[in-house]
Amino acid sequence: MTTDTGRARRPAVDGWFTLDGxxxxxxxxxxxxxxxxxxxxxxxxRNPECTCTDxxxxxxxxxxxxxSYTDARYQPPAPFVAPDPYAPFAIAAVELATxxxxxxxxxxxxxxxxxxxxxxxxxxxxxTLYADPESGDDVVVxxxxxxxxxxxxxxxxxxxxxxxxx
Ligand SMILES: [Zn+2]
Numbered sequence: 497m498t499t500d501t502g503r504a505r506r507p508a509v510d511g512w513f514t515l516d517g518x519x520x521x522x523x524x525x526x527x528x529x530x531x532x533x534x535x536x537x538x539x540x541x542r543n544p545e546c547t548c549t550d551x552x553x554x555x556x557x558x559x560x561x562x563x564s565y566t567d568a569r570y571q572p573p574a575p576f577v578a579p580d581p582y583a584p585f586a587i588a589a590v591e592l593a594t595x596x597x598x599x600x601x602x603x604x605x606x607x608x609x610x611x612x613x614x615x616x617x618x619x620x621x622x623x624t625l626y627a628d629p630e631s632g633d634d635v636v637v638x639x640x641x642x643x644x645x646x647x648x649x650x651x652x653x654x655x656x657x658x659x660x661x662x
Contacts, residue, residue: 508625508637519622520555521599521638527552532595560590562616563598567609588640590618604641617643
């Protein structure tokens with residue numbers, strides 16, 4: 497696969513997400529109790545009440561809402577992948593629409609914490625993390641991008657605070 501720059505794209509972590517079409521994280525779902533996991537679970541189910549060890553690989557929701565966020569001023573530990581050299585960026589913990597599981601991810605470039613709020617809808621994109629100086633490949637990772645549809649829809653939302661408009 498190549499980008500319009502002609503460079504090959506290579507995932508920063510193998511098997512954690514897809515690159516083609518509409519990218520998606522690759523997780524797993526327990527065949528016994530239905531518990532989702534990301535990254536994909538191997539061995540015993542995460543559900544302490546489940547003894548199943550059989551998990552089906554499955555793409556996860558591409559959409560979710562911000563559950564929490566922070567400014568990453570210090571390089572986060574593995575397996576989170578940070579650019580090199582390190583530069584501060586916003587990280588969001590996003591609750592996936594279907595799985596209701598929280599997945600940490602970097603926000604796309606140009607979106608700072610001052611633009612984020614809890615409950616903001618986001619979608620998953622795959623974006624370049626850095627260019628590998630040895631192979632020349634673009635090393636890519638998943639990131640969260642605001643969908644922009646922040647107004648006009650209150651379906652399923654929780655009631656807001658009091659009306660304080662003047
Ligand atoms: Zn299970």
